[in-house]
Amino acid sequence: MPKTTPKTMFEKIWEQHVVSQEEGKPALLYIDLHLVHEVTSPQAFEGLRLAGRNVRRPDLIVAVADHDVPTTPRDTEVVIEDPIAKQQLAALSENTAHFGIELFDMYSPGQGIVHVIGPELGATQPGMTIVCGDSHTATHGAFGALAFGIGTSEIEHVLATQCLVQARPKTMEVRVTGELQPGVTAKDLILSIIGQIGVAGGTGHVIEYTGQAIRDLSMEGRMTVCNMSIEGGARAGMIAPDEKTYEYLRGRTRAPKGDAFDEAIKDWNELATDEGAEFDALVEIDASEIEPRVTWGTNPGHVATISGNVPSPEDFESPGDQENAARALEYMELKPGQRITDIAIDRVFIGSCTNGRLEDLRAAAAIAKGRKVAPGVRAMVVPGSTLTKKLAEEEGLDKILTDAGFEWRSAGCSMCLGMNPDILSPGERCASTSNRNFEGRQGRGGLTHLVSPEMAAAAAIEGHFVDVRDWEPVEA
Amino acid sequence: MDPLKKVSGVVAPLDRANVDTDQVIPKQFLKRIERTGFGQYAFFDWRYLEDGVPNPDFILNKAEYRGAPILAAGPNFGSGSSREHAPWALKEYGFMAIIAPSFGDIFRSNCFQNGMAPVVLSQAGVDTILAKALRNPGYRLTVDIVEKRVYDEEGFSESFEMEPFRLESLVEGLDDIGHTLQSVDTIAEFEQAHPARW
Numbered sequence: 001m002p003k004t005t006p007k008t009m010f011e012k013i014w015e016q017h018v019v020s021q022e023e024g025k026p027a028l029l030y031i032d033l034h035l036v037h038e039v040t041s042p043q044a045f046e047g048l049r050l051a052g053r054n055v056r057r058p059d060l061i062v063a064v065a066d067h068d069v070p071t072t073p074r075d076t077e078v079v080i081e082d083p084i085a086k087q088q089l090a091a092l093s094e095n096t097a098h099f100g101i102e103l104f105d106m107y108s109p110g111q112g113i114v115h116v117i118g119p120e121l122g123a124t125q126p127g128m129t130i131v132c133g134d135s136h137t138a139t140h141g142a143f144g145a146l147a148f149g150i151g152t153s154e155i156e157h158v159l160a161t162q163c164l165v166q167a168r169p170k171t172m173e174v175r176v177t178g179e180l181q182p183g184v185t186a187k188d189l190i191l192s193i194i195g196q197i198g199v200a201g202g203t204g205h206v207i208e209y210t211g212q213a214i215r216d217l218s219m220e221g222r223m224t225v226c227n228m229s230i231e232g233g234a235r236a237g238m239i240a241p242d243e244k245t246y247e248y249l250r251g252r253t254r255a256p257k258g259d260a261f262d263e264a265i266k267d268w269n270e271l272a273t274d275e276g277a278e279f280d281a282l283v284e285i286d287a288s289e290i291e292p293r294v295t296w297g298t299n300p301g302h303v304a305t306i307s308g309n310v311p312s313p314e315d316f317e318s319p320g321d322q323e324n325a326a327r328a329l330e331y332m333e334l335k336p337g338q339r340i341t342d343i344a345i346d347r348v349f350i351g352s353c354t355n356g357r358l359e360d361l362r363a364a365a366a367i368a369k370g371r372k373v374a375p376g377v378r379a380m381v382v383p384g385s386t387l388t389k390k391l392a393e394e395e396g397l398d399k400i401l402t403d404a405g406f407e408w409r410s411a412g413c414s415m416c417l418g419m420n421p422d423i424l425s426p427g428e429r430c431a432s433t434s435n436r437n438f439e440g441r442q443g444r445g446g447l448t449h450l451v452s453p454e455m456a457a458a459a460a461i462e463g464h465f466v467d468v469r470d471w472e473p474v475e476a
Numbered sequence: 477m478d479p480l481k482k483v484s485g486v487v488a489p490l491d492r493a494n495v496d497t498d499q500v501i502p503k504q505f506l507k508r509i510e511r512t513g514f515g516q517y518a519f520f521d522w523r524y525l526e527d528g529v530p531n532p533d534f535i536l537n538k539a540e541y542r543g544a545p546i547l548a549a550g551p552n553f554g555s556g557s558s559r560e561h562a563p564w565a566l567k568e569y570g571f572m573a574i575i576a577p578s579f580g581d582i583f584r585s586n587c588f589q590n591g592m593a594p595v596v597l598s599q600a601g602v603d604t605i606l607a608k609a610l611r612n613p614g615y616r617l618t619v620d621i622v623e624k625r626v627y628d629e630e631g632f633s634e635s636f637e638m639e640p641f642r643l644e645s646l647v648e649g650l651d652d653i654g655h656t657l658q659s660v661d662t663i664a665e666f667e668q669a670h671p672a673r674w
């Protein structure tokens with residue numbers, strides 16, 4: 001038998017989904033799962049209606065309200081003050097009802113951030129193509145799926161055809177060798193990777209994360225890593241499925257059941273990149289050298305270590321980067337050389353599709369237990385989904401956190417981008433577990449520092465950034 | 477969509493790197509459910525001061541650059557969020573072509589979906605254009621999509637790459653969905669051959 005050419009996981013999934021392709025043209029790619037939320041979909045549904053078109057496969061779509069929803073309690077009717085947010089949520093309800101699409105609205109027990117509920121439902125599975133009108137769709141790649149963000153016109157295209165016209169991207173292997181030190185998390189790892197490749201380093205590529213440190217991560221940690229692939233410019237990030245992946249999925253609502261699950265595992269085991277397969281680019285990184293990270297600037301590549309200092313524009317080589325750094329420092333109201341641990345904060349946000357899962361809330365609670373949020377600091381914990389919230393409450397995490405002075409909120413995107421009422425005021429400085437520290441992202445004039453949940457909780461307690469590796473748990 | 481073959485006119489210079497889509501259209505304006513009405517909010521946080529007064533220091537507020545159909549910017553323009561509201565805002569503001577050394581992937585694709593041309597020139601080429609447009613407000617360029625070339629009347633000329641299918645859809649003003657729907661049978665066959673598991 002002729003030997004087949006070794007293939008990467010990306011190539012295998014891609015090839016399994018090409019419906020048709022003409023010479024020299026992009027492929028028509030079949031989409032297995034389409035996730036929809038209220039912000040990027042209304043114009044797509046409107047487009048369908050105007051053209052008199054239908055949704056081809058409503059059964060392959062999951063819709064959820066997450067970006068605009070207030071995080072106040074939902075046991076009674078939630079009043080949405082913002083008339084336009086209200087309209088957008090209403091449009092989602094109406095569009096999904098009209099086209100027969102399942103919707104998890106604000107009051108549904110299955111509600112949550114779109115990238116948290118996909119895996120939680122077991123809808124996200126290895127080998128799938130998954131799209132969503134949201135750049136953090138790469139999160140689902142943690143299960144060995146090809147998952148990427150699309151624009152609204154493309155959403156409309158997928159609604160109408162269940163396919164997407166796509167040119168084949170290049171591939172990049174990010175190989176993480178060694179082990180992460182205690183107190184160093186998946187968040188610190190991905191911030192280090194972005195710091196190394198730069199915010200445009202992955203442009204045009206699909207990243208596959210490999211190596212011991214990746215295998216050692218929990219599914220939550222892998223999702224954190226894949227989630228931020230876009231911050232390195234890559235539309236997708238993926239990790240080969242293994243026992244951890246299967247254990248996570250077993251028994252979930254939408255995962256295959258019984259024998260079908262075992263059959264599925266056989267297929268899923270075939271997905272991993274073959275020995276000898278080639279990537280277009282390779283980046284290597286040693287996990288053991290990574291320290292907890294804190295961003296200092298206005299993009300996720302502006303990253304420092306907790307023991308380090310705020311850089312000076314002169315530390316950068318190109319005039320462009322120097323100017324960019326100078327602008328960022330000015331916006332962030334920071335001085336070159338300032339110690340990271342001397343930066344005082346006003347607000348803390350623990351949540352988002354990057355770090356709003358149960359494991360993240362456990363990590364924050366472990367730091368907060370028996371301690372108190374520093375006077376003058378307002379700290380908010382927003383579970384990534386309503387189910388996450390419930391499970392955390394069953395473990396008593398809410399009690400630990402509220403005893404320490406954290407606010408315990410209802411699920412949604414919240415202060416990750418502040419489309420709901422949770423926003424920073426101008427000049428407020430925030431330690432945030434989200435994924436973007438862009439100017440004004442959390443509120444106009446707001447100053448965002450990206451960190452892990454552990455680091456955010458510790459900053460809440462000390463009122464400034466601290467090295468969590470120095471922390472001992474408080475004995476109960 | 478209207479075909480786009482050539483864009484000629486004034487260049488607005490935005491000499492910044494990594495302009496992300498949160499800057500192009502801040503999130504408080506993403507709540508509309510139409511495709512229109514975003515132009516007035518383009519670059520909102522830079523364009524307006526706290527009290528809603530236009531920021532006189534922001535380059536695009538200078539009278540000479542008003543109505544420019546071409547935007548020139550630094551590398552990695554349109555990075556970050558997938559929001560198509562960004563190209564909608566830029567197009568409504570008046571830009572039909574954006575020139576930069578590189579673009580965020582999703583943004584670039586979204587531009588094509590809206591009949592706008594994201595044009596990648598060399599860093600040196602973009603630097604030249606930025607410098608000319610800054611020094612000489614009112615400076616004009618032509619972006620010829622069919623010829624894949626950007627030139628001015630003072631001898632500057634640089635060619636660019638664009639995938640043939642992208643170029644074709646711009647120049648012809650094609651509707652992707654209509655095109656794909658011609659293959660419904662092939663899609664149905666694919667679905668039959670690959671039943672979903674759940």
Ligand code: SF4
Nearest residue numbers: 136352353413416417
């Ligand atoms: S949590 Fe933030 S990044 Fe994630 S989907 Fe919501 S807004 Fe986007």
